[in-house]
Amino acid sequence: MARETWLLFRHHLRVTLRQKAGVAFGMIQPLLFLVLFGPIFATIGTWETLVPGLMVQLALMSTGLAGFGVVFERSSGVLERMRVTPASRLALLLGRVLGNAVTMTVQALLLVAVGYAFGLRAPAAGLLAGLALVVVLGVSLAALSYAVALTIDENLFAPVMSTAVVPLVLLSGAFLPMSMAPGWLDALSRVSPFRYTLEALRDLFAGHYATGAVAAGAAVTAAFAVAGLAVGTKVFNRENA
Amino acid sequence: MIETLGLSKTFRNGAHAVRGVDIHVGQGEIVGFLGPNGAGKTTTMRMLTTLLRPTSGTAVVAGRDLLREPAEVRRRIGYVSQGGAVNPFTPLGEELELQAMLHGLTRDRARARVREVLAGLDLAGTRDAIGATLSGGRRRRFDIAFALLHEPALLFLDEPTTGLDPQSRANLWDHVRRLRAEHDVTVFLTTHYLDEADALCDRVLIIDHGLIVAEGAPAELKTGGRTLDDVFLDITGRSLREEAGHGA
Numbered sequence A: 001m002a003r004e005t006w007l008l009f010r011h012h013l014r015v016t017l018r019q020k021a022g023v024a025f026g027m028i029q030p031l032l033f034l035v036l037f038g039p040i041f042a043t044i045g046t047w048e049t050l051v052p053g054l055m056v057q058l059a060l061m062s063t064g065l066a067g068f069g070v071v072f073e074r075s076s077g078v079l080e081r082m083r084v085t086p087a088s089r090l091a092l093l094l095g096r097v098l099g100n101a102v103t104m105t106v107q108a109l110l111l112v113a114v115g116y117a118f119g120l121r122a123p124a125a126g127l128l129a130g131l132a133l134v135v136v137l138g139v140s141l142a143a144l145s146y147a148v149a150l151t152i153d154e155n156l157f158a159p160v161m162s163t164a165v166v167p168l169v170l171l172s173g174a175f176l177p178m179s180m181a182p183g184w185l186d187a188l189s190r191v192s193p194f195r196y197t198l199e200a201l202r203d204l205f206a207g208h209y210a211t212g213a214v215a216a217g218a219a220v221t222a223a224f225a226v227a228g229l230a231v232g233t234k235v236f237n238r239e240n241a
Numbered sequence B: 001m002i003e004t005l006g007l008s009k010t011f012r013n014g015a016h017a018v019r020g021v022d023i024h025v026g027q028g029e030i031v032g033f034l035g036p037n038g039a040g041k042t043t044t045m046r047m048l049t050t051l052l053r054p055t056s057g058t059a060v061v062a063g064r065d066l067l068r069e070p071a072e073v074r075r076r077i078g079y080v081s082q083g084g085a086v087n088p089f090t091p092l093g094e095e096l097e098l099q100a101m102l103h104g105l106t107r108d109r110a111r112a113r114v115r116e117v118l119a120g121l122d123l124a125g126t127r128d129a130i131g132a133t134l135s136g137g138r139r140r141r142f143d144i145a146f147a148l149l150h151e152p153a154l155l156f157l158d159e160p161t162t163g164l165d166p167q168s169r170a171n172l173w174d175h176v177r178r179l180r181a182e183h184d185v186t187v188f189l190t191t192h193y194l195d196e197a198d199a200l201c202d203r204v205l206i207i208d209h210g211l212i213v214a215e216g217a218p219a220e221l222k223t224g225g226r227t228l229d230d231v232f233l234d235i236t237g238r239s240l241r242e243e244a245g246h247g248a
């Protein structure tokens, strides 16, 4: 199973890298908010508050929309062809998910690097821990994205997911901390797991490691990963997927 | 090679696509699976290739129990789906190698097999081709190449020649015959071209409304000077399928 996961991972990475224009857009897109919105935000807040938000936004936009790829692989018969090999279904999922996670990690590193140029200052340990948390979030989102892509009508994936991502980003508190929101919005955002990941990220970037927010964020993110991978595997195992 | 008992499939929407079929295909046979549109051919094939779980019935495919050892079945079969499986955007050689390696071949062995299989299908020198640029006939041969990499003992072909010109069809028949002659591959194929079934198959099964309604060598079925087309229409009737009232 590890071998098949590796084979698919490598294949998908190669396919991604070959699309030079796709790579360029993938690198530029997460930086847009940082460059065009960050300097305004920095007049009222800090880069250590904003960059974690942009990382959660990145996870949602990059891995959350990963299912696009499989929509196409399903309609072209490529996925079905791979399903008639002894390769385990979990490997067929994980190979793709890991490919998306690597892409997102590179994007996140770039975000942090450019953030540094603008004035972000965070301890290395906090950055690393934050990055790890975002990667776990990305893995879960990619797995869920595939599950959705293989479940709903293929023409619905793009409009449904690109619409769903917007409120999820806003409710996580990516742009402004949810503590500034009115009560009802604050309550609503507590239903979303991304808020907890984000609050943990902000504490980590501030160098506060042993806080309730970090514990809650780690726990929620881990639970979300278990759920995402379980759902993804179930859908990949299902007949007709 | 294929042994089924009461194989049936009812879809979640209630469609009884296959209603208990018993299929027997021996080693080295080329068997045609015929039937009108919507008769249940693809559904049957998808069950036999582990892609669809039967609602009821049992099957042994390539010597392994379909329900208990699906991965072992997959190891031994090749499947060419009705819609094809060529990725339009990646170089085909790369996709073929990946497919071979997913079947457990080492990288070197996979490379060698890709070369062999492409040469055998008159596709030598097309490793770097991109799916989207292929003609229909070539694309279909690539679909078959994907199914042959791991040297399966049993090959499922779902309408391999639909949409091909007469030259490509004849070429494909040659390849199928050669697979059997040289590698003792058993072939189970569907087609709407009855001349093809007549020319290529040792035996045909005719399925209609999810039930096998006739079975035998083409020569046995063509009684009273009829063509296989006549036989087919006599058995399955002349009304169009998949129109109102079908499938009740």
Ligand SMILES: Nc1ncnc2c1ncn2[C@@H]1O[C@H](COP(=O)(O)OP(=O)(O)OP(=O)(O)O)[C@@H](O)[C@H]1O
Binding pocket: B011, B012, B013, B015, B016, B017, B035, B036, B037, B038, B039, B040, B041, B042, B043, B044, B082, B247
């Ligand atoms: N996923 C599905 N859900 C519901 N019904 C289905 C599904 N797939 C097939 N069917 C129905 O099952 C029946 C058999 O379809 P199948 O594709 O097996 O026919 P076929 O013999 O391969 O036809 P054709 O010659 O047109 O390819 C049809 O009535 C079809 O509408």
Ligand SMILES: [Mg+2]
Binding pocket: B041, B042, B043, B082, B158
């Ligand atoms: Mg069919």
